[in-house]
Amino acid sequence: MRSGTNLPRVGGYNQAVVLDAIRTKGPVSRVELGPLTGLTNQTVSNVVRRLLDEGLIAESGRAPSSGGKRRTLLVPRADGAYALGVHLDPDAAVIALVDLAGSVLLSRRLALPRPSVPGEVVDKVARAALRLPERAAIDRGRLLGLGIASPGPIDTEAGTVVDPPNFDGWTCVPLLDMFAKATGMPVAMDNDATAAAIGERWIGGKERAGGFLFLYMGAGIGAGIMLNGQTLRGDSGNAGEIGHAQIEAGGRLCDCGSNGCLGPNCNPAALVDDLFTLHGRAAARRIGLSGGPEAVRADWKLLRRAVRAGDPAACDVVRLAGRRMGQAVRGAVALLDVSRVVLGGEALVGVEHVLSEEIDAAVNNTSVTRALGRVTVERSLIGETAGAVGAASLVLHGRYAPGWRMLTETRE
């Protein structure tokens, strides 16, 4: 838990510290907030008053008496603030309207043409996004802005996507400014895996306090890293490119020029290809796969369905993917000392249980820290809309989670 500061002119930061403590430890009383935040009782009392006035928290019941006066408990208010989130993938944009508690009020999936033109995509997505607050009839004054989760790498300083895989012709596109112009709202942007990790931290509350590695799969594979409740971004803002971790297997050539990367040996296209290569056309026909680059999304969905139905060939291929992910995750866990690995993203839905068994074995059977406790491997609390909810959380988290960035800069 981050401590607050009693210096003047950092009210926004203290507000974020107190709100974060109420969200992640709550319901709590004012008395408990002092030790949790490192703030004096007087400061806590002032900040709580401000949060109540702004409608971000509410008083809810009283703690059982321990002799003295019963203490009033504080809880966050879901309707205190809202944000829009957009997750861009090569085939589709998923848009979500999220409240302060992290609940999705409305969401929409827009199919995108391939290849797509950035300006046309931004216009179409912005128009669809702006309709959601209207349809949900929320207080527009409480809508904070729009977050974008885009495949990496991205240039966080310039607000551009650099050269995302499978977005032909999207080189150094200034998405942040384009969306700000198209919506007239403050806009935040991060890569999809980091956004998903931030969403998980925001929505997970108590269950996701501390550190974890979020292994994310959309069209590609990436990781978001949370250490001591803070996002690890790295010098260029692209920490977590676990798709380029070296593993022993595959041999497929990666965009980066190497042929031992996790990504091209573990993404949906590779797993469909593995099924054809390792189990033959008869198994592919049984599952209903058609093969070819145009059918990857549909084939991967069928393959996951076959895993859930217990098809041995489908299970074998996904287990193999789990072992490959395990090699990369094992290295990351050893390096970062996180006690939790979370699996999420649209492309992993329904097969997390198979992958998590293999990843669990890889990280726990030979870990040097196993005497201190097992690393838990579990599925995301967000589910299918992890990217879009993560994108919306960029806005909520940026505004209301305590972090170094808040004290030094505001990007609005």
Ligand SMILES: [Zn+2]
């Ligand atoms: Zn690579």
